[in-house]
Amino acid sequence: MRQILPLILIAFLVAAPVFAVSGFxxxxxxxxxxxxxxxSAVMDYFKAKTDKDLQSADIKIVTASEVNEVSRGVTGRVYSPSQILSCAMVDLSYSDGIKVSVDTSKxxxxxxxxxxxxxxxxxxxxxxxxxxxxxxxxxxxxxxxxLKSYEIAVGEQIPEEAKRVSVEEIYLQSRLVNETNATGDRVAELFDEVKNRTQSQNLQDPADIQRVVVDVSQQMNINLTETQVQQVADSVAASQRVxxxxTEFKQRLEGVSQQVGGSGILDQIYAFLQSIYNYIMGIASP
Known part of the structure; x- marks a missing residue:
């Protein structure tokens, strides 16, 4: 029995971080x-967008200092606490890829x-x-x-460089919407297609990525200047680099998503404890 106890302890230590996050x-x-x-208005909006009890969600505050830590280096803009109003909800039990719902009235x-x-x-x-x-x-x-909602739901930090790349991309996409008159979804489609081709062809040379940007933008009838082509190529290259x-965050995200997307956490804990009990009884039996 003494030989078994360390194994049980290790099993608990490995499983504890997974069971400690709600994925919500x-x-x-x-x-x-x-x-x-x-x-109150925001929480009511979230309640209308989920069948889960918001009381079970991990609720945290996003501060101006957190936003500025990333945005300052991207746009040079510094937000005051009174300007940090946007809110987000993340539920990892959704298993069919990624689905984003935006309150278009705001x-x-x-x-x-x-x-x-x-x-x-x-x-x-x-x-x-x-x-x-x-x-x-x-x-x-x-x-x-x-991004912070995901870190909370997953229980793992996203590397700062990766967060910076995402923020740079969202600001660049917004600028292109204003400068090209393309819709936001079309601009996002442009980025996704360039990323997919860059990854599938394992492109490393910036000139090659720029050619992909030109090809995709022409196929989509989005008119980009040389500067804009360069900006999109640089953004995609940065995305590939990070x-x-x-790796660790992706693995953790996948694990938590599978955990909360399957049976309830109490059922999983029960099954885990039951497996330990069965193992001990099997060892102890003559």
């Missing part, structure tokens, strides 16, 4: 969290496909995401809250 999280902008009316520029494309640059390819704000907003800064640093 909400982030509130600090200005929304501090305003009872705003907070989020004016960034579309579901734009968020999904930027999230994929951070290694996120699954989950149900809801984005809203109590007041109108363009939506770019909300990405920081979405994928290697995302």
């Amino acid at each position: 999280s909400v982030t509130l902008g600090e200005a929304t969290s501090s305003n009872p009316s705003y907070k 989020i004016r520029v960034v579309t579901p496909e734009m968020y999904a494309s930027a999230l994929r640059s951070s290694g996120i390819d699954r989950g149900y995401v809801v984005v809203t704000s109590p007041v109108p907003a363009s939506g770019e800064a909300a990405l920081a809250g979405v 994928q290697g640093s995302l």
Whole structure:
């Protein structure tokens, strides 16, 4: 029996981090969290978008300092606490890829496909995401809250460089929407197609990636300037570079998603304990 106990302890230590996360999280902008009316409106919106009890969600606050940590280096813009209003909900029990729902009555520029494309640059390819704000907003800064929601739901930090790449991408997509008159979803489709071709062809040379951008944009009838082609190519190249640093996060995301997407956590804990009991009884039996 003494020989078995260390194995049981190790099994518990390995399983504990997985069972410690719910796969269901909400982030509130600090200005929304501090305003009872705003907070109530946002939580009511989230309730209408899920059949889960929000009481079971891990709810955290997104601060201006957290947003600025990434956005300052991308746009040079610094947000004050009163400007951090966007909120996000993430549910990893959704098993059919990634689905993003955006409150279009409040989020004016960034579309579901734009968020999904930027999230994929951070290694996120699954989950149900809801984005809203109590007041109108363009939506770019909300990405920081979405990324934090994933970190909470998964129980693993996303590398800072990967987050920066995603934020850069969402701001670039927004600029292209304004500069080319293409829809947000079309711009996101452009990015996704360039990423897919770059990855499938294992392109490393920036000139090769630029040629892919030109080919895809022409096929989609999106007119890009040489500068814009360069910007898209640089963004895609950066996305490809950070994928290697995302291995642990991707594995953790997959594991938690499978956990919460299957049987309930209590059922899983019971099954885990039952398997240990059966193992001990099998060893102890003559």
